[in-house]
Amino acid sequence: MTEFPRWKSITVLLALIFGVIFAVPNLFAEDPAVQVARRSYEPINNVQQQAIEAIVRDAGIAHADSFISDGRLTLRFADVADQLKARDAISAKAAEQYVVALTRATRMPKFMRQLGLKPMSLGLDLRGGLYLLYQVDVDGAVAQLLERLEQEFRKTLRDERIPYVDITRTGQQVRVELRNAADVERARENLFKANPDLTITSGADAATLLMELRPEQVKERQDYAIQQNITTLRNRVNELGVSEPIVQRQGLDRIAVQLPGVQNSAEVKDILGKTATLEFRLVDTANDPEEAVRLGRAPLGAKLYRDRNGGPVLLKRDVIATGDQLTDATHGVTQQEGPAVFVKLDGRGAAEMLKTTQANLGRPMAVVFIEKVRRTVERDGKKVEVDVTEEQVISVATIQGVFSSSFQITGLRLNEASNTALLLRAGSLAAPIYPIEERAIGPSLGQDNVDKGIGALFVGSLLLFVAMAIYYKGMGLIADAILLFNVVLLAALLTLLQASLTLPGIAGIVLTVAMAVDANILIYERIREELRNGNSPLASISAGFDKAFSAIADSNVTAFIAGVVLFVFGTGPIKGFAVTLCLGIVTTLFTAILGSRALMHFIYGRRRRVERLSI
Amino acid sequence: MEFFKKPTQIRFMATRKWWYTLSAVMIALSLVALWRPGLNYGIDFTGGIAVEVAYPSAADLDRARAALTQAGFTDAQVQNFGTSRDVIVRLEPRTDVSGTVIGNRVLEVLKTVEPNVELRRIDVVGPQVGGELREKGFLAMLFTFIFILAYIWFRFEFKLGLGAILAAMHTPIVIIGYFAATQLTFDLTVLAAVLAVVGYQINDTVVVFDRARERFPLMRGATPGDVLDAAVNQTLSRTVITSGATMIVVAALLFLAGEALRGFSIAILIGIVVGTYSSIYIASASALDLGLSAEDLMSVRHEKGPVDDLP
Numbered sequence: 001m002t003e004f005p006r007w008k009s010i011t012v013l014l015a016l017i018f019g020v021i022f023a024v025p026n027l028f029a030e031d032p033a034v035q036v037a038r039r040s041y042e043p044i045n046n047v048q049q050q051a052i053e054a055i056v057r058d059a060g061i062a063h064a065d066s067f068i069s070d071g072r073l074t075l076r077f078a079d080v081a082d083q084l085k086a087r088d089a090i091s092a093k094a095a096e097q098y099v100v101a102l103t104r105a106t107r108m109p110k111f112m113r114q115l116g117l118k119p120m121s122l123g124l125d126l127r128g129g130l131y132l133l134y135q136v137d138v139d140g141a142v143a144q145l146l147e148r149l150e151q152e153f154r155k156t157l158r159d160e161r162i163p164y165v166d167i168t169r170t171g172q173q174v175r176v177e178l179r180n181a182a183d184v185e186r187a188r189e190n191l192f193k194a195n196p197d198l199t200i201t202s203g204a205d206a207a208t209l210l211m212e213l214r215p216e217q218v219k220e221r222q223d224y225a226i227q228q229n230i231t232t233l234r235n236r237v238n239e240l241g242v243s244e245p246i247v248q249r250q251g252l253d254r255i256a257v258q259l260p261g262v263q264n265s266a267e268v269k270d271i272l273g274k275t276a277t278l279e280f281r282l283v284d285t286a287n288d289p290e291e292a293v294r295l296g297r298a299p300l301g302a303k304l305y306r307d308r309n310g311g312p313v314l315l316k317r318d319v320i321a322t323g324d325q326l327t328d329a330t331h332g333v334t335q336q337e338g339p340a341v342f343v344k345l346d347g348r349g350a351a352e353m354l355k356t357t358q359a360n361l362g363r364p365m366a367v368v369f370i371e372k373v374r375r376t377v378e379r380d381g382k383k384v385e386v387d388v389t390e391e392q393v394i395s396v397a398t399i400q401g402v403f404s405s406s407f408q409i410t411g412l413r414l415n416e417a418s419n420t421a422l423l424l425r426a427g428s429l430a431a432p433i434y435p436i437e438e439r440a441i442g443p444s445l446g447q448d449n450v451d452k453g454i455g456a457l458f459v460g461s462l463l464l465f466v467a468m469a470i471y472y473k474g475m476g477l478i479a480d481a482i483l484l485f486n487v488v489l490l491a492a493l494l495t496l497l498q499a500s501l502t503l504p505g506i507a508g509i510v511l512t513v514a515m516a517v518d519a520n521i522l523i524y525e526r527i528r529e530e531l532r533n534g535n536s537p538l539a540s541i542s543a544g545f546d547k548a549f550s551a552i553a554d555s556n557v558t559a560f561i562a563g564v565v566l567f568v569f570g571t572g573p574i575k576g577f578a579v580t581l582c583l584g585i586v587t588t589l590f591t592a593i594l595g596s597r598a599l600m601h602f603i604y605g606r607r608r609r610v611e612r613l614s615i
Numbered sequence: 616m617e618f619f620k621k622p623t624q625i626r627f628m629a630t631r632k633w634w635y636t637l638s639a640v641m642i643a644l645s646l647v648a649l650w651r652p653g654l655n656y657g658i659d660f661t662g663g664i665a666v667e668v669a670y671p672s673a674a675d676l677d678r679a680r681a682a683l684t685q686a687g688f689t690d691a692q693v694q695n696f697g698t699s700r701d702v703i704v705r706l707e708p709r710t711d712v713s714g715t716v717i718g719n720r721v722l723e724v725l726k727t728v729e730p731n732v733e734l735r736r737i738d739v740v741g742p743q744v745g746g747e748l749r750e751k752g753f754l755a756m757l758f759t760f761i762f763i764l765a766y767i768w769f770r771f772e773f774k775l776g777l778g779a780i781l782a783a784m785h786t787p788i789v790i791i792g793y794f795a796a797t798q799l800t801f802d803l804t805v806l807a808a809v810l811a812v813v814g815y816q817i818n819d820t821v822v823v824f825d826r827a828r829e830r831f832p833l834m835r836g837a838t839p840g841d842v843l844d845a846a847v848n849q850t851l852s853r854t855v856i857t858s859g860a861t862m863i864v865v866a867a868l869l870f871l872a873g874e875a876l877r878g879f880s881i882a883i884l885i886g887i888v889v890g891t892y893s894s895i896y897i898a899s900a901s902a903l904d905l906g907l908s909a910e911d912l913m914s915v916r917h918e919k920g921p922v923d924d925l926p
Contacts, residue, residue: 445735511811518853562817568755
């Protein structure tokens with residue numbers, strides 16, 4: 001009889017049950033499926049579920065399963081043909097209401113799903129898809145803020161009837177040059193009233209005021225820009241209809257986007273990275289645009305633009321409303337003017353629009369389309385990247401009546417209308433973004449990686465199991481059982497954490513199996529040593545475990561340290577590898593020290609005498 | 616079955632000059648390979664564009680190269696990737712056009728030669744990302760060594776820790792040297808393998824040190840050299856069996872997991888061989904030459920029963 005506390009056996013048994021329950025969902029195969037989400041981002045309810053099921057049924061397609069998770073409806077089908085037909089049917093019937101994405105869903109039975117069980121999520125290298133790493137131009141965000149402040153200053157000074165010579169931006173400063181030095185105090189008070197958190201100081205001469213952003217304000221603006229960009233990218237991704245997208249901040253000024261299953265990477269990237277917005281301005285009818293072109297500068301209070309045909313247009317400097325103030329945008333086709341974007345403005349925009357249209361009935365108003373692009377130009381024989389803001393007047397129309405919140409914009413080409421509506425709906429980017437890393441993995445490569453990775457894991461483990469059984473006989477079989485327990489536990493933990501499994505992650509599992517055997521070997525070699533020293537079998541088992549313990553613990557800690565460092569410094573798939581490595585060490589320690597001893601106790605420990613061990 | 620029926624009595628410490636020489640030669644060769652031809656960095660580290668495609672039958676690389684050159688991709692490197700049907704096209708990083716657009720253009724050009732070519736993967740890494748990954752990789756290696764040294768110092772003794780680190784430095788140098796000499800692509804997964812192997816190989820060393828820690832109080836009057844010899848001999852069976860078992864599994868990874876994990880598996884295989892060698896021959900020996908004395912080993916706490924600093 002050996003002594004082994006009952007609570008330890010129970011712990012091992014509970015871990016085994018836990019492992020099996022959470023690992024089992026991974027054994028089911030996957031079928032093609034569609035995922036339906038509402039455009040309004042509200043969760044789908046049962047009534048809508050039935051409506052969508054009816055659409056699919058009416059199209060003559062049978063679905064194998066239908067369920068709602070995370071507010072999205074998933075319909076599973078027997079084959080890809082049904083999947084595609086179902087997507088088309090739903091899109092045709094209810095495209096305004098729903099976004100449909102192609103995905104894959106597990107064949108796991110319903111009762112397991114109701115228990116909240118899920119299979120492991122697969123990384124992009126295993127399921128195919130698009131990975132994008134964006135650099136956020138945070139300086140651009142600060143420049144935008146300064147531009148807005150500059151415009152506000154103009155408006156404030158004009159409203160207060162304080163004459164000024166010029167308002168200019170340099171670096172992180174806005175410089176206000178007044179006509180009369182006597183107005184300085186009044187101007188400072190009024191500017192301060194409108195923006196109480198700004199620091200306004202006196203400039204070089206008596207009539208100048210300087211506004212400078214404090215470092216924390218710059219930082220705040222940059223953080224805001226990244227948060228806003230993440231929200232916008234999420235919205236755009238949702239609009240595109242991608243199942244299980246991931247958009248997250250990475251480091252100080254980067255955003256990583258993972259789009260499983262996306263194939264047409266060029267088009268998706270185009271939509272995601274666009275910094276397009278609209279501005280509404282009055283046309284300056286008092287001055288001649290040709291004259292401004294000839295002089296090379298616009299008259300005071302106006303700005304020179306080009307229209308789609310390259311012709312000059314003079315617009316007033318004051319913006320009536322911008323894309324930020326839009327609450328909704330849809331596209332459609334009008335009978336007279338072709339493709340159009342129907343927009344709705346928020347309260348502030350609507351009030352301004354109402355005021356402007358009332359005062360300017362019969363005068364022309366222009367819509368400016370603004371897009372930031374990064375261009376490479378040759379400068380001194382070197383290629384440098386410059387950011388260009390392209391501004392184009394897409395339409396000029398006479399204000400026919402008074403309107404405020406809802407109106408339509410024409411002058412766009414058809415696909416431009418739909419893309420612009422999407423972009424306006426999803427919100428504009430608070431700062432330009434540029435892709436610095438892109439990885440597109442085809443679906444066939446993903447499947448190959450899964451097959452090969454799992455194949456290697458299977459064959460490698462099998463060879464190891466056979467080798468252990470040959471070398472350590474009965475004890476080897478115990479080790480095999482423990483290794484299997486280890487893999488099950490590791491799979492369960494990975495599933496529970498929903499850490500996405502990558503190809504290096506599979507390699508991590510294979511390596512865990514390889515390294516886990518070490519703990520068992522340490523114990524068995526010790527037991528053999530004890531037996532050689534003439535100890536009884538049961539005493540040898542006991543001593544083997546005790547003496548191997550410190551070596552197992554210390555050696556695994558060093559491997560764990562390497563894993564943690566990898567996790568901290570690694571990105572993407574390498575992080576996945578590090579996670580499996582670290583979790584694998586934890587499960588190895590547990591199974592080899594506790595699990596293996598519990599099993600030995602179960603086999604040998606309850607007998608009164610053990611004559612010899614099979615080792 | 617049992618390979619080591621009787622405990623071995625090999626005098627590892629006495630013959631250590633020979634093993635030092637062997638190690639010095641391996642390290643020198645690795646450094647030469649690192650100097651010329653140098654590491655063949657993957658696009659993870661250099662930045663650039665890689666397009667992987669699959670052909671329905673064996674690909675005609677010359678025709679693909681000719682078509683790409685004609686289309687203006689003069690810097691395109693066209694190589695087989697694993698099998699004769701899989702081809703990878705590498706391009707220098709460029710900033711004027713988006714990478715995926717280039718990738719698609721490369722695919723179009725390849726399709727003019729063979730219409731049934733299938734796109735498997737496009738990787739585009741900006742030059743700044745590449746530089747950062749290199750830097751991070753170096754830092755990761757450095758921190759791994761520092762933390763492991765600190766841990767062994769804490770658990771054993773400083774000179775043993777230094778010996779373990781010296782032995783462990785071996786492994787990455789030889790792996791990287793091998794990759795330079797064979798011009799196998801050195802990418803992120805290979806770097807991950809190198810770091811994992813450092814953690815793993817210190818396993819072997821720690822097991823030997825653990826035995827020395829345990830044996831010392833029981834071997835009255837023995838020199839540190841004798842104690843270390845005994846420790847290496849008594850753990851030899853375990854060291855060899857563990858390495859063999861690990862190699863079986865990693866070999867499965869090498870032969871079955873496909874091209875994506877080839878570099879990774881090779882790095883780990885070399886790591887196991889070199890790691891096993893250096894923890895048998897180098898780690899203990901260098902601790903001895905660093906001046907490990909009986910007092911040092913005496914001061915090593917001999918732990919009995921459970922320790923409480925498990926991860």
